[in-house]
Amino acid sequence: MTVDQILFTDDSLAISVISYMEVLGYNFGSKDEERFIKDMLDCFEILYIDDEIAHKVIELRKKYKIKLPDAIICATAIVNDAILITNDTDLGIIKELKIYSLK
Numbered sequence: 001m002t003v004d005q006i007l008f009t010d011d012s013l014a015i016s017v018i019s020y021m022e023v024l025g026y027n028f029g030s031k032d033e034e035r036f037i038k039d040m041l042d043c044f045e046i047l048y049i050d051d052e053i054a055h056k057v058i059e060l061r062k063k064y065k066i067k068l069p070d071a072i073i074c075a076t077a078i079v080n081d082a083i084l085i086t087n088d089t090d091l092g093i094i095k096e097l098k099i100y101s102l103k
Contacts, residue, residue: 005084015044016076047076064093 015023020041029033047071049057056075060066066074070088074097077084084091087102 008043013039013044014047014080014082016073017046017048018072018076020044020046047080049076053079062096066091066094 003039023037026037030039053072053075057068057071057078060071060075060078061068066073070091072092073095074084074094076082077098078094078096081098083098083100085100085102089101089103091097091099092101
């Protein structure tokens with residue numbers, strides 16, 4: 001399965017609030033580029049941190065010694081039974097995480 005297939009055939013696209021902030025915190029090359037990204041993100045449901053995600057973050061940090069932002073993103077995917085699309089191959093150590101690798 002390709003990223004295009006995932007993005008254009010799945011009607012339940014979501015993004016963790018951490019990833020959302022990371023993307024929009026980028027210094028875009030132009031206003032048009034920024035508008036394009038914002039429009040694309042409008043297609044995604046933003047998944048916020050709740051108690052269940054917070055507890056999973058704590059568990060993942062203790063078990064795998066990963067950075068807090070990575071733990072939040074991974075916990076959000078796990079709790080929501082979602083596939084995490086990433087190019088971070090280090091996250092493959094998290095057994096309970098479903099990953100689609102971009103590398």
